Amino acid sequence: MKTARSPNPQTHRRKRRKVSLREILIMSIETLWNNKLRTALTMLGVIIGISSVIMITSIGQGVQQQTGAQISALGTNVMVVQAGAARRGGVSQGAGSASTLTWEDARAIAKQVPDAKAVTAFLQRGSIQVVRGNINISTTLLGTDLNYPSIKNIQPQAGLFFTQADLDSGRPVAFIGSTVRDELFRTGESTIGADLRIQGKRYTVVGVAESKGLSGGQDLDDAIYIPLTNMSSQIVGNNALTGVSINGFWLEAADGDQLNAAQFQVTNILRLRHGIKAGDVDDFRITNFVDIMSTFTTVMGSLTLMVGAIAGISLLVGGIGIANIMLVSVMERTREIGIRKAVGATSGSILSQFLTEAILISVVGGVIGVGLGVALAFAVATIFKFPFVVPLWSIGTGFGLSLIVGVLAGGIPARNAAKLNPISALRSD
Amino acid sequence: MATMIWMEGITQTFHLEGMDLPVLKQIDLSIDDGEYVAIMGASGSGKSTLMNIIGCLDRPTSGLYILDGSDLTTLDDDELADIRNQYIGFVFQQFNLLPRLSALENVMLPMIYAAVPKSARVTAATEALTKVGLLDRLKSRPSQLSGGQQQRVAIARALVNHPALVLADEPTGALDSKTSQEIMNLLTELNQQGTTIAIVTHDASVAAQTKRTIHMVDGKIVEAANGSVQPSANNLRPDAAIV
Numbered sequence: 053m054k055t056a057r058s059p060n061p062q063t064h065r066r067k068r069r070k071v072s073l074r075e076i077l078i079m080s081i082e083t084l085w086n087n088k089l090r091t092a093l094t095m096l097g098v099i100i101g102i103s104s105v106i107m108i109t110s111i112g113q114g115v116q117q118q119t120g121a122q123i124s125a126l127g128t129n130v131m132v133v134q135a136g137a138a139r140r141g142g143v144s145q146g147a148g149s150a151s152t153l154t155w156e157d158a159r160a161i162a163k164q165v166p167d168a169k170a171v172t173a174f175l176q177r178g179s180i181q182v183v184r185g186n187i188n189i190s191t192t193l194l195g196t197d198l199n200y201p202s203i204k205n206i207q208p209q210a211g212l213f214f215t216q217a218d219l220d221s222g223r224p225v226a227f228i229g230s231t232v233r234d235e236l237f238r239t240g241e242s243t244i245g246a247d248l249r250i251q252g253k254r255y256t257v258v259g260v261a262e263s264k265g266l267s268g269g270q271d272l273d274d275a276i277y278i279p280l281t282n283m284s285s286q287i288v289g290n291n292a293l294t295g296v297s298i299n300g301f302w303l304e305a306a307d308g309d310q311l312n313a314a315q316f317q318v319t320n321i322l323r324l325r326h327g328i329k330a331g332d333v334d335d336f337r338i339t340n341f342v343d344i345m346s347t348f349t350t351v352m353g354s355l356t357l358m359v360g361a362i363a364g365i366s367l368l369v370g371g372i373g374i375a376n377i378m379l380v381s382v383m384e385r386t387r388e389i390g391i392r393k394a395v396g397a398t399s400g401s402i403l404s405q406f407l408t409e410a411i412l413i414s415v416v417g418g419v420i421g422v423g424l425g426v427a428l429a430f431a432v433a434t435i436f437k438f439p440f441v442v443p444l445w446s447i448g449t450g451f452g453l454s455l456i457v458g459v460l461a462g463g464i465p466a467r468n469a470a471k472l473n474p475i476s477a478l479r480s481d
Numbered sequence: 482m483a484t485m486i487w488m489e490g491i492t493q494t495f496h497l498e499g500m501d502l503p504v505l506k507q508i509d510l511s512i513d514d515g516e517y518v519a520i521m522g523a524s525g526s527g528k529s530t531l532m533n534i535i536g537c538l539d540r541p542t543s544g545l546y547i548l549d550g551s552d553l554t555t556l557d558d559d560e561l562a563d564i565r566n567q568y569i570g571f572v573f574q575q576f577n578l579l580p581r582l583s584a585l586e587n588v589m590l591p592m593i594y595a596a597v598p599k600s601a602r603v604t605a606a607t608e609a610l611t612k613v614g615l616l617d618r619l620k621s622r623p624s625q626l627s628g629g630q631q632q633r634v635a636i637a638r639a640l641v642n643h644p645a646l647v648l649a650d651e652p653t654g655a656l657d658s659k660t661s662q663e664i665m666n667l668l669t670e671l672n673q674q675g676t677t678i679a680i681v682t683h684d685a686s687v688a689a690q691t692k693r694t695i696h697m698v699d700g701k702i703v704e705a706a707n708g709s710v711q712p713s714a715n716n717l718r719p720d721a722a723i724v
Contacts, residue, residue: 086581396566
């Protein structure tokens, strides 16, 4: 009557069979697949957590890089002196608005300031009408001298900048920015030697500048450079008795350290030349880019801090999300744990299954979250035109955190549930 | 006839808010291999607690319990899980099927924990479901089955590891009378094929269909009906091994 069952307690211990890891993995996958909604919701917590961390850090880094690039594009060893700060009735007229600076001032500075490596004067007007054939555009016209390309780091991509001879005789020649070229010329059309009409006067194109891109929302390529002499006589038309009026000049020092000395010397020479008495205000304004740089460095520091704080918060929120849904998911499965234990599951196999599920959810959700975060960051960078950078640490941190949180939040309640007396687990609803 | 269950001086005391609450008081019980037993009693009589101890879902506070020749008193949690897996099949009032699994998958569950390979699981589970008349519902989920059918799935699950003992806790409690009778007929049939079955119930008509009824009142066995005496007929403690 009796079957071949063991009558001896010792044999139970020997007979014990362990559920293989493969079996646990299959069971976990089946459970996740059979509970698609719960799996999807849990995974969503992981996905949102990781993708927000990656997206926010990527955007933060992109903006930082762009800001940094813009600042260094301005030059770290240059300053600009602009006419103005003249006050009438206590109202500042704004830099560059008063014609207090002349080309002679700029040339005197170049000669007399020992720390000035190079000086370039400029006279500019915005919204100048430029016509070629039947195309009519409005752009910025800038009259300058031959030092401008080197100080402002402008390279020709076709032709050359105008020459000393052009400057000396005030010839109507134009070196155009790439945006102007794109607006006036068809792709592949020859630009050098072509004629433009600037405010009704004929100019010949001698070169096209390499693109400089956007800076602070301003298109640096939307400009035409002509000889300062020509600008002064033909476009602005104010041949002052005192000389050629300019908006200002750029000064390049050998390096950033000499800029403050140069600023001091420039101030003294200009006050002397303009006959400004002690106690009276300057009729010019100096912007020193070393000062600006250090301000921006401080701003960038706060920006980095802010990005870090936001990333930290989204990590926290993501982590809480994952923890929450894992906890709820295990709680509602207490009865399932009871059933599995009643049919012979050990605490270990229950725990292995729940841990495997938590790891699967964290890993799969993590991969999707990384993909989504990178894609979103790319989209935002493309739309708002800043560099697309994904810091590797953000992927690592996001992924690692979701795994740790997932395993802890899935594992700890699962361990507690697995330790429950099967009776209590079965009674739960 | 061999002894399946041998219990001596089993007590179970719960601790509630600092109070000792004795639920089982010195239970002596023996059930032989192939028996068909009902454990009857009012609510609170301790019959469910006794069933939990017989089923290794819970441990007694004291006493000796030998199941199919194995002393269970000294086993740890994992060893008890093995005993449940290999020696005992459960049938619950509320069926306790996993809702997301098909009938076949539910029946295969105990075999997963017995580390039976998949092909053998499918064969054995199909066989068990055929035995309870559900060959055509292998792929159905519990929600797609009637209460009677769900209980049949539960019975198939209880049988699939060829347990020494099937324990049924109010197996007809959630079913109408016609379906209840079908389930009882199935259990009776299984017992005739040699399975030892113990049913916990408060329903006298259910108990009447078994071959022996054990009455419990206030944590004690008061009377063994159907002519059996306590302890069981052979009156010998199985010589198994007390570790």
